[in-house]
């Protein structure tokens with residue numbers, strides 16, 4: 001059973017003067033348990049619209065989605081999801097601790113477990129010292145950390161995160177990557193939107209590229225990076241000990257190795273030279 005299954009999801013907005021915007025044009029996507037899937041797309045591609053439809057904040061024009069086989073609108077399905085909105089805004093007259101307690105109670109967590117998890121999450125997200133301060137005095141990055149803490153609090157199986165690294169400094173970003181990798185290790189499913197290709201390359205199993213409301217590619221990160229092999233950087237050592245780095249295209253590699261052996265030059269290292277995720281993303285969107 002899929003952790004998350006999206007079937008034919010479409011959303012058309014009616015703007016001023018009856019102008020219509022087709023934000024999503026029939027999206028189909030499945031995410032496995034234990035998988036980290038990056039939902040990658042440029043500004044205005046339809047990432048937030050997809051996530052808002054999944055979370056019931058927007059009513060899709062067509063299509064449906066299920067969480068562990070249950071319709072996403074059901075209470076059961078919602079209980080197994082942790083959701084981080086883009087630009088989270090909380091009850092800012094509460095402090096971080098009060099807010100987490102409020103969220104935990106809404107999920108029906110037992111008081112002892114809730115107190116323990118609240119402390120753990122505040123410490124994990126480095127908010128413990130600031131827990132008694134009103135959220136409205138927090139910086140943007142701190143608010144984002146409260147958002148992440150409330151996502152993790154009830155230890156759901158599925159995480160739907162709208163740009164989880166947004167507004168965070170490099171330390172915060174590294175922490176979020178670590179948290180996502182830890183979730184994966186624990187068999188959780190993480191679906192997160194981003195327009196940062198490096199995040200996808202570092203932490204995702206698969207990537208789904210969306211542009212203008214349509215999925216362009218869904219593939220494993222490993223496949224994409226392997227397909228992008230342009231050739232090899234070969235380190236060759238000559239008889240007199242001189243070292244040289246030579247770029248060799250894939251089709252010439254075998255003959256290069258043969259020739260080097262014939263000329264008594266030894267090969268020290270062969271490293272693939274690859275296009276990175278950013279090059280792939282720019283190419284696919286431009287196409």
Ligand SMILES: Nc1ncnc2c1ncn2[C@@H]1O[C@H](COP(=O)(O)OP(=O)(O)OP(=O)(O)O)[C@@H](O)[C@H]1O
Nearest residue numbers: 013015021023041042043044045046047048049050
């Ligand atoms: N409430 C709305 N009314 C009209 N058009 C909308 C509305 N919300 C989104 N759109 C349009 O739908 C399209 C998709 O927007 P969406 O916010 O889903 O993109 P996104 O991929 O999340 O972008 P970003 O990376 O900038 O957050 C855009 O053309 C946007 O202008």
